[in-house]
Amino acid sequence: VIDYCHLPSMTPNLLCVRRGLTDLWMVAKYLATMNQADLKTAMLLFLSVGLSACVTQRPVLHSNEHLMRVGPTVAERDIDECVRRAAQYESRESSPPPSYRDLVDRCLREKGYEPGGWK
Secondary structure (H helix, E strand, C coil), X not given: CCCHHHCCCCCCCHHXXXXXXXXXXXXXXXXXXXXXXXXXXXXXXXHHHHHXXXXXXXXXXXXXXXXXXXXXXXXXXHHHHHHHHHHHHHHCCCCCCCCHHHHHHHHHHHCCCEEEEEC
């Protein structure tokens, strides 16, 4: 099956625009039927995914005993967890809110890493 909506073209494909609007309408109709708790969960999930998709930089870890012991695979998993936790924290109200990077760095320090900036 060829997806004609993603082929390079100089003119917009009106069928793709229509399909996108139809998909958006279906999502809106589904969200309208959800109860309040499910809606909040869905919004948090969309927010978390949206924030993580927008964040292109990730923390850089200094080499220390903990990093050497757990290895790069576990370290990446821990970074992902700290990023998710920071996104969840930012979605709650807080005054004054700490910065996203500060939240991720603090989480990594609590796990035994030494954050050394962002790249």
